[in-house]
Amino acid sequence: MFRNAFITILTCLIFVSCERRSDVEIANEENILIIGNSGEPKGLDPHLVSGVLESNIIRALFEGLCVEDPDKDSSSLPGVAKKWTPNEDSTEWIFELNPEAKWSDGVPVTAHDFVFSYRRLLSPDPDWPAEYAEMLYFLKNGEAYHRSHFGNILCGNDPDFPVKWEILKKSNFKGDPKLKLSNFTDK
Structure with missing residues (x-):
């Protein structure tokens, strides 16, 4: 009798252990990023952090207008921009955003978000170092704006796109827009 109970329990344990999901499978189902x-990162503000630990996470959380083609070193693929076209001498570029591009909370990504981000990154304000x-x-007036010698950069008539930006080749951020940071704690 004990033998039958032992075999039954052992069989159940074998079946249960075979169905155990890995931590990665669980994280994928729950939209948890594992890196x-x-x-531990010092922060997650892409404009303020400079370490490798932080950039590993930031690259996974943010997507730029274009992303690097993993198969071709000098080629770009659409990111948030679904297409981009230069003027005749490639000194101005028009980026058309993908209308499906949304933040993790579902709010649509707009050209204003990119303008705000680039202005903030170039801000001469010491509170944003x-x-x-x-x-x-490489942006027209980028250095002058950063050094407080020029009052405007990345101007366009319509903040919702298309906006002409001077010599904007591609963004340095890439990531997966499906991922959402739900919390971050320093340990």
């Missing part, structure tokens, strides 16, 4: 960082602002110096 094997060697430590963006360490890598010079990465956007």
Whole structure:
């Protein structure tokens, strides 16, 4: 009798253990981002952080107008922008946003969001000390705006797009717009 009970319990344990889902499967179902960082990030503001730990997470959370083609080093694929066209001498570019592009809370992404982001990154305000602002110096008036020598950058008549931006080749951020940060705690 004990033998039958033992075999029954053992059989049940084998079946239960075979159906165990991995942590990755559970995280995918619950939209949890798992990144094997060697430590905790100092923050998640893409304009203020500069470390590798933070950028590993930021690259997964944010998507730019264009994303790098994983198969071709110097090629870009659509990100939030579904297409982009240059003027005749490639000094101005018009980006048309994908109408399906939304923030994690469902709010549509607009051209204003990109203008705000680039202005904030280039802001000369000492309260926003963006360490890598010079990465956007290729924009017309980007450096002058950052150094407080010029009052405007990335201007367009319609903040909802299309907006003409001077020599904007591609964004440095990429990520998966389906992922949503629900909480972040420092340990």
